[in-house]
Amino acid sequence: MKISHHHIPLATQAPIQIIDVTQQVKDLFAASGIRNGLCTVISRHTTACVNLNEQEPMLQQDMLTHLKRLVPRDGDYLHNENPVDGRDNAHAHLMGLFMNASETIPIVDGGLVLGTWQSIFFIELDGPRPERHLTVHFMGTE
Template sequence: MPILNKFLEIETEPGITICNVTPHIEQLLATTSIHNGQVLIFSRHTTTALAINENEERLLEDIKVYLRKLVPESDRYLHNDLHLRDVPDDEPMNAHSHLMAMTLSTSEVIPVVDGKLALGTWQSVLFFDLDGPRKRTLFVQISGERESEF
């Protein structure tokens, strides 16, 4: 069973960015000969996350509001006591971003059937940067059987 490792680079906006990465994953899958298997998407940062949900503009705004209510940036967090930590000069006060990320997930696994992602009608793979703007990297691992292996 072949296993292919790929990377996606994403540039994000300030604050919370939610990107639909489904088309990027579909493009990576299309470059392979995997017919049935799975795609693992893994976020390589502590202030980012992944989720499968509907990519609808108003829902995405609702999600941002929900996350900000759940973990307000203005609350007091020990992680933000930068003067008590050994950090680079440009270190942001981002404890809220770490906590938001913990409420979501760092990875998603999606079945591949007949060479296509087996997502439901309204499902998309959403990437969350909770501490942008930044250049982020997603690890994508595609594994499974090639069509000729049947």
């Protein structure tokens, strides 16, 4: 059994931002030497998530619009009365309830098992942030 552990540093420029990290994960995977196993991608933040979805600009705009409608930034949230880090970000935490902190992708015969239209996204919900991190963990056999 081989285990490979990596970090992908990210910076975000928008309050809500979708960043395609598929190629970065694939590059790390290619260097791992693992042929069969699992890849787990996890956000190390409570206001940023990981998602598998389609890389299409109009769909991504629809996603942003949907999130903003679902949980408006200017809602009357108790968390914003005394924020831990000075950020009024209750809306970001609430959006995160509808997403995953991590995704696990099977590795079969030397490839990540992703669908034709699937990409791996880091989704910022409380930006902009100068420093964010994804953890990528590969586990399997060579």
